Amino acid sequence: xxxxxxxxxxxxxxxxxxxxxxxxxxxxxNEKVAIIGPSGSGKSTLLRVLMTLERxxxxxxxxxxxxxxxxxKGDALVAADERHLHRMRAKIGMVxxxxxxxxxxxxxxxxxxxxxxxxxxxxxEARARAESxxxxxxxxxxxxxxxAELSGGQQQRVAIARALAMxxxxxxxxxxxxxxxxxLVGEVLGVIRRLAREHDLTMLIVTHxxxxxxxxxxxxCYFDHGRIAEEGRPAEFFANPKNERTRAFLKAVLEV
Amino acid sequence: xxxxxxxxxxxxxxxxxVGTYLKPLVITFIWITxxxxxxxxxxxxxxxxxxxxxxxxxxxxxxxxxxxxxFGLLGLGLLxxxxxxxxxAQTLSLVLTGTLMSLVVAIPLGIAMxxxxxVNSVMAPILDFLQTMPRFVYLIPAVAILGxxxxxxxxxxxxxxxxxxxxxxxxxxxxxDPRMVEAAEAFGSTRWQILAKIKLPLAFSAIMLGVNQCLxxxxxxxxxxxxxxxxxxxxxxxxxxxEVKAGxxxxxxxxxxxxxxxxxxxxxxxxxxLTRRWGRDTVMQQA
Amino acid sequence: MEFPPIPLESWIDAAIAWxxxxxxPIFDVIGKTLSTLELLLRDALRGLPPxxxxxxxxAFPLFKRRFRTAALLLAxxxxxxxxxLWREAMQTVSLVLIAxxxxxxxxxxxxxLAAESRLARSIIEPVLDYMQTTPAFVYLIPAVLFFGxxxxxxxxxxxxxxxxxxxxxTSLGIAEVDPQIVEAAVAFGSSRRQLLLKIKLPLALPYIWVGVNQCIxxxxxxxxxxxxxxxxxxxxxxxxxxxxFDIGKGVEAGVAVVAVAIALDRLFAAGGGKDGSxxxx
Ligand SMILES: Nc1ncnc2c1ncn2[C@@H]1O[C@H](COP(=O)(O)OP(=O)(O)OP(=O)(O)O)[C@@H](O)[C@H]1O
Ligand SMILES: [Mg+2]
Numbered sequence: 023x024x025x026x027x028x029x030x031x032x033x034x035x036x037x038x039x040x041x042x043x044x045x046x047x048x049x050x051x052n053e054k055v056a057i058i059g060p061s062g063s064g065k066s067t068l069l070r071v072l073m074t075l076e077r078x079x080x081x082x083x084x085x086x087x088x089x090x091x092x093x094x095k096g097d098a099l100v101a102a103d104e105r106h107l108h109r110m111r112a113k114i115g116m117v118x119x120x121x122x123x124x125x126x127x128x129x130x131x132x133x134x135x136x137x138x139x140x141x142x143x144x145x146x147e148a149r150a151r152a153e154s155x156x157x158x159x160x161x162x163x164x165x166x167x168x169x170a171e172l173s174g175g176q177q178q179r180v181a182i183a184r185a186l187a188m189x190x191x192x193x194x195x196x197x198x199x200x201x202x203x204x205x206l207v208g209e210v211l212g213v214i215r216r217l218a219r220e221h222d223l224t225m226l227i228v229t230h231x232x233x234x235x236x237x238x239x240x241x242x243c244y245f246d247h248g249r250i251a252e253e254g255r256p257a258e259f260f261a262n263p264k265n266e267r268t269r270a271f272l273k274a275v276l277e278v
Numbered sequence: 279x280x281x282x283x284x285x286x287x288x289x290x291x292x293x294x295x296v297g298t299y300l301k302p303l304v305i306t307f308i309w310i311t312x313x314x315x316x317x318x319x320x321x322x323x324x325x326x327x328x329x330x331x332x333x334x335x336x337x338x339x340x341x342x343x344x345x346x347x348x349f350g351l352l353g354l355g356l357l358x359x360x361x362x363x364x365x366x367a368q369t370l371s372l373v374l375t376g377t378l379m380s381l382v383v384a385i386p387l388g389i390a391m392x393x394x395x396x397v398n399s400v401m402a403p404i405l406d407f408l409q410t411m412p413r414f415v416y417l418i419p420a421v422a423i424l425g426x427x428x429x430x431x432x433x434x435x436x437x438x439x440x441x442x443x444x445x446x447x448x449x450x451x452x453x454x455d456p457r458m459v460e461a462a463e464a465f466g467s468t469r470w471q472i473l474a475k476i477k478l479p480l481a482f483s484a485i486m487l488g489v490n491q492c493l494x495x496x497x498x499x500x501x502x503x504x505x506x507x508x509x510x511x512x513x514x515x516x517x518x519x520x521e522v523k524a525g526x527x528x529x530x531x532x533x534x535x536x537x538x539x540x541x542x543x544x545x546x547x548x549x550x551x552l553t554r555r556w557g558r559d560t561v562m563q564q565a
Numbered sequence: 566m567e568f569p570p571i572p573l574e575s576w577i578d579a580a581i582a583w584x585x586x587x588x589x590p591i592f593d594v595i596g597k598t599l600s601t602l603e604l605l606l607r608d609a610l611r612g613l614p615p616x617x618x619x620x621x622x623x624a625f626p627l628f629k630r631r632f633r634t635a636a637l638l639l640a641x642x643x644x645x646x647x648x649x650l651w652r653e654a655m656q657t658v659s660l661v662l663i664a665x666x667x668x669x670x671x672x673x674x675x676x677x678l679a680a681e682s683r684l685a686r687s688i689i690e691p692v693l694d695y696m697q698t699t700p701a702f703v704y705l706i707p708a709v710l711f712f713g714x715x716x717x718x719x720x721x722x723x724x725x726x727x728x729x730x731x732x733x734x735t736s737l738g739i740a741e742v743d744p745q746i747v748e749a750a751v752a753f754g755s756s757r758r759q760l761l762l763k764i765k766l767p768l769a770l771p772y773i774w775v776g777v778n779q780c781i782x783x784x785x786x787x788x789x790x791x792x793x794x795x796x797x798x799x800x801x802x803x804x805x806x807x808x809x810f811d812i813g814k815g816v817e818a819g820v821a822v823v824a825v826a827i828a829l830d831r832l833f834a835a836g837g838g839k840d841g842s843x844x845x846x
Pocket of ligand 1: 036039060062067
């Protein structure tokens with residue numbers, strides 16, 4: 023089976039700091055990958071590169087066998103233009119740590135407007151889709167509220183619905199529960215859990231919730247210094263980490 | 279229609295009242311402005327123009343860099359060359375008089391606003407009002423009470439130039455980290471000591487910005503005040519406009535812009551220079 | 566070591582004469598357009614008598630249930646009427662609205678440009694710095710040089726004077742939009758245009774309104790000064806009061822100017838903000 027996402031020796035630098043260091047990494051269609059690792063190890067950067075929010079300095083990223091940051095021109099690869107990026111972006115949805123809902127739009131507008139503007143759907147179509155998605159995340163009664171009037175957990179659920187509305191093939195979650203109060207974490211994880219079970223979605227999940235990673239993921243990747251230091255099926259990975267640093271990291275987070 | 283509210287008449291009576299009963303105050307004000315303005319003007323006349331121009335260029339170099347220094351040399355040189363040095367000196371004297379008198383009012387007032395809720399709640403709307411009023415309107419009470427010439431020009435200038443430094447002083451003091459004040463209180467400092475030793479120094483950059491704005495407002499108003507008999511570059515512009523002498527007006531206008539840019543850049547540069555050390559000191563204290 | 570004076574004045578006079586001859590048709594078109602616009606608006610504003618106009622204007626904040634605003638507006642308008650300066654005030658307002666409107670028409674696009682393009686910003690910023698250090702009075706000179714005296718140079722000087730604040734407000738408002746929100750929109754595939762029109766501009770709106778308000782207030786300030794070069798209205802009364810030493814007349818006109826300032830401020834405050842959206846600022 024061809025890979026859904028493939029990183030081939032991808033390098034990303036911020037000035038003199040190398041954040042992704044010749045990273046090679048593949049994700050199969052429908053696979054759920056949990057990414058864990060210490061702060062600053064480049065987890066967010068990995069997702070942001072995939073979302074085309076950060077350029078890369080070397081290597082090739084492919085999505086469904088098609089280069090993301092490049093275009094094929096004859097045999098050569100040339101830098102992608104805005105149109106190519108736009109087309110590739112449509113395959114990917116992202117949920118952010120800070121929700122990033124549009125503050126000047128109600129919950130339902132947050133979903134309808136991107137559908138109309140980007141997918142060129144008609145208003146009634148978009149509204150129908152938005153309503154069913156909000157229903158799915160359990161927020162049908164909050165449709166008309168502005169983000170500021172919703173709790174963090176509710177905002178994050180709207181954000182998930184908004185990302186799903188674009189019908190992406192790949193969903194990226196970047197520490198989506200880290201800025202939530204503890205009692206709100208459950209409702210958001212519940213939605214993601216259902217997504218993982220019921221939808222054909224490739225998911226990359228950056229998280230600090232080890233229990234959640236263990237439960238939901240097909241594979242866990244431990245990220246350190248811009249590389250994957252260790253990976254494996256959750257059961258083995260958590261039970262018997264091979265790498266010294268992985269062990270230290272797991273010990274530290276599990277103690278908290 | 280109900281009868282016209284006699285605002286005009288009331289104003290005339292008020293002016294008459296001020297003229298009769300507050301005469302000593304008015305005379306004192308006129309005397310102070312005339313002496314200050316005279317002193318500044320004497321100062322400008324005491325050295326030949328080239329000496330002043332070179333002096334300004336040196337100061338500009340120190341505080342605002344070589345670009346502004348050359349600009350000052352050329353700009354002021356041009357004014358002198360065009361026979362406008364006298365007018366420039368007159369304008370500058372008025373600006374300095376207006377600024378000085380405005381600051382004497384503004385800084386204590388700003389401190390009072392920061393220190394006292396009551397003063398703040400009384401003054402804030404007054405300052406708001408003064409700042410939204412179109413500048414021209416300030417000339418009317420000035421002329422009514424003080425007649426023509428230097429004193430009303432300075433008075434009108436003060437109405438425009440007092441609010442910004444007052445505000446900035448109050449804001450600057452208000453923004454001083456309360457933890458620093460608490461620390462000083464813990465040492466047993468008096469309120470007065472806290473103000474003088476902690477708050478004012480830490481509000482210094484805000485106050486300097488206030489001084490800068492005060493100067494700019496003064497310049498703007500002193501030029502407009504040519505309408506009520508203030509001499510200088512404004513009077514030159516006014517004359518040129520009424521005689522439709524394009525070149526003359528534009529040259530004087532350029533002169534005003536030269537002064538504005540020099541004053542603005544030099545005071546901003548000086549403020550940055552003086553506060554840079556403060557910034558470093560506070561950073562070091564925190565580290 | 567006295568240098569002979571550079572004959573700057575005569576050079577300028579010659580240059581202007583040349584420009585006026587060469588650019589004559591352009592100046593004519595600008596002048597005609599502006600004066601026609603101004604006449605239309607002035608007639609419209611004066612067409613309705615005060616007892617019709619005042620309720621219409623006060624209805625606006627009342628409609629939005631802002632009773633204090635409505636009361637203040639009503640008081641200001643009644644005062645102008647009572648002082649028998651309604652016609653002059655309407656003339657001043659028509660100049661303000663034309664100048665501020667045109668000024669905003671230039672300023673908002675420039676503000677967007679300054680926010681979106683680094684090159685544009687590096688040009689616009691210093692120009693604004695110079696414009697804002699230039700005292701109000703000086704703006705009258707070039708206007709008179711090219712357009713003589715009358716309402717047209719008054720409008721042009723006012724436009725130039727009132728230009729910087731809305732440019733700054735617009736560009737600041739756009740720059741202040743949370744970059745994470747922008748990123749989310751990019752992630753959803755918005756184009757640059759959509760990003761600007763649907764995300765950045767709506768979120769910058771509260772700032773832009775502040776710019777609009779400042780622009781109007783500065784226009785009023787300048788229109789009154791521009792009475793010196795023949796832009797008639799309340800300012801003319803102020804100047805007359807000053808030159809005839811008629812304190813009563815001057816003070817009444819001055820009070821009317823302040824009333825106009827309050828009325829405009831309240832009216833445009835009623836227009837902006839609280840429109841249901843709740844930008845998180
Ligand atoms: N725009 C940027 N400019 C400069 N450096 C950056 C930028 N974004 C990230 N970095 C740096 O890159 C490194 C990796 O950042 P990244 O956000 O990917 O880490 P992370 O693994 O997601 O950490 P965390 O768990 O704290 O979110 C960090 O050292 C960060 O400081
Ligand atoms: Mg991160």
